Amino acid sequence: MRKNSVFIETYGCQMNLADTEVVLSILAANGYDVANDIQSADVVLINTCSIRENAEQRIYGRLGNLKRYKEKNKNMVVGVLGCMAERLRKDLVEDKKIVDMVVGPDEYRRLPEFIDMAFDGEKGIGVRLSRVETYDDIMPFREDGLQAWISVMRGCDKFCTFCVVPFTRGRERSRSLRSIVNEVKELSARGFREITLLGQNVNSYQEGDSDFADLLSACAQVDHSMRFRFSTSHPQDISEKLLRTIAEHKNLCNYIHLPVQAGSNRILDLMNRTYTIEHYLTIIDKAREIIPGVSFSTDIISGFPTETWEDHLATLDVMQKVRYDGAYMFKYSPREGTKAYKMEDDVPEEVKGKRLQEIIDLQHKISFEVNQELIDKEEIVLVEGLSKKSDKFFAGRTDSNKMVIFPLNDYVVRGDYVKVKITRATTATLFGDFIEITEKYMHNELKTA
Ligand code: 5AD
Ligand code: SF4
Numbered sequence: 472m473r474k475n476s477v478f479i480e481t482y483g484c485q486m487n488l489a490d491t492e493v494v495l496s497i498l499a500a501n502g503y504d505v506a507n508d509i510q511s512a513d514v515v516l517i518n519t520c521s522i523r524e525n526a527e528q529r530i531y532g533r534l535g536n537l538k539r540y541k542e543k544n545k546n547m548v549v550g551v552l553g554c555m556a557e558r559l560r561k562d563l564v565e566d567k568k569i570v571d572m573v574v575g576p577d578e579y580r581r582l583p584e585f586i587d588m589a590f591d592g593e594k595g596i597g598v599r600l601s602r603v604e605t606y607d608d609i610m611p612f613r614e615d616g617l618q619a620w621i622s623v624m625r626g627c628d629k630f631c632t633f634c635v636v637p638f639t640r641g642r643e644r645s646r647s648l649r650s651i652v653n654e655v656k657e658l659s660a661r662g663f664r665e666i667t668l669l670g671q672n673v674n675s676y677q678e679g680d681s682d683f684a685d686l687l688s689a690c691a692q693v694d695h696s697m698r699f700r701f702s703t704s705h706p707q708d709i710s711e712k713l714l715r716t717i718a719e720h721k722n723l724c725n726y727i728h729l730p731v732q733a734g735s736n737r738i739l740d741l742m743n744r745t746y747t748i749e750h751y752l753t754i755i756d757k758a759r760e761i762i763p764g765v766s767f768s769t770d771i772i773s774g775f776p777t778e779t780w781e782d783h784l785a786t787l788d789v790m791q792k793v794r795y796d797g798a799y800m801f802k803y804s805p806r807e808g809t810k811a812y813k814m815e816d817d818v819p820e821e822v823k824g825k826r827l828q829e830i831i832d833l834q835h836k837i838s839f840e841v842n843q844e845l846i847d848k849e850e851i852v853l854v855e856g857l858s859k860k861s862d863k864f865f866a867g868r869t870d871s872n873k874m875v876i877f878p879l880n881d882y883v884v885r886g887d888y889v890k891v892k893i894t895r896a897t898t899a900t901l902f903g904d905f906i907e908i909t910e911k912y913m914h915n916e917l918k919t920a
Contacts, residue, residue: 477515523804524806551573558638560598605645617853659697683713691723726872734784783826786830890905
């Protein structure tokens, strides 16, 4: 008998990408094949994001598109997973006839059951949130490659007043350190070279006596030729121990994504971010003192309720003080059910747009300047392959996640760490000359042979 096949489209953050791999693993264990395209799939799943209104609008548009596939293949099952499933629940199956099932982030183990129900013509809804589910025992389904992510904790207890995540992903819970380290070992044996540890708030990782610094340190020791990143950090939970751990291990990237959200203490308080801008800047100073050369990226929201021109200037000011390598910048989007939703969304759309543009322009200027400072410096680059724009160049990333392009040569292969001298820089890319290979890529089995 032909196996059923599944196709998944993923929207939103890296957590969703990691969840999609868990979903594929659960379905593969239940006899499903992965389809290469929608046309040949029996089951089409959309893993969704609710973080801002425009994310949801995009997904509604996509569900509209799927109609024509379902008209051709009447037996096709369409399921909505992730944050929108959790937020909208039965409204989704009622409003969108094309949707056969709605399954939230903590109910993926029951997917085979919901899919069977859908094949029988019943509309399944599974949206219970769990205090314990971490999918700890499930080895995510991954294609071979250099880069992988590992989800280390789920949910968020911070309740920033603008954010829907605590409602769609539930309470914080951590995976066991042992199973994470085992996953790292497996990825190392398969030849992966870079791992990003993921969670909505990785710094509140806690398992027994082990905190996030302990976890990072345990991962770093598995394979010194693998490098590690992590995301996302809340300023409240960044400890000195964590900073020292990053400094101690060469293969922990000197790069911290530390969302600031806003520069005004009044707005930070309304956002329930639990720090002042002075405290935030102290963390940045301390990190720079403990980890020489560390760089930062951030998230910024423009136009939060009651934001004045002075508040906006305070955001520009903190950007200038920190000089982030990069930033994700957004217009405030009211989310139903959050505390901020009850505040009046009183910054006019046009003003939000103008302020956001100023923030984006300033960040571009800073990124450009920060990159110019790297000219004539040497950077270690993990080679990812040929440049997308030209097969006469290699492309790879620095420890601070910057793309580096350098001319092709006969000695380097994908997966090597190489030293490159930077000769030119734009806002987003560095260009340089190859100096030497610092660590040659070898599959681990070969290394130990
Ligand atoms: N409006 C705009 N941006 C938001 N974010 C979270 N919620 C909202 C919202 N309601 C941003 C924050 C967060 C990032 C993942 O998305 O900056 O850090
Ligand atoms: Fe949302 Fe704040 Fe939690 Fe980040 S820390 S997921 S912004 S509530």
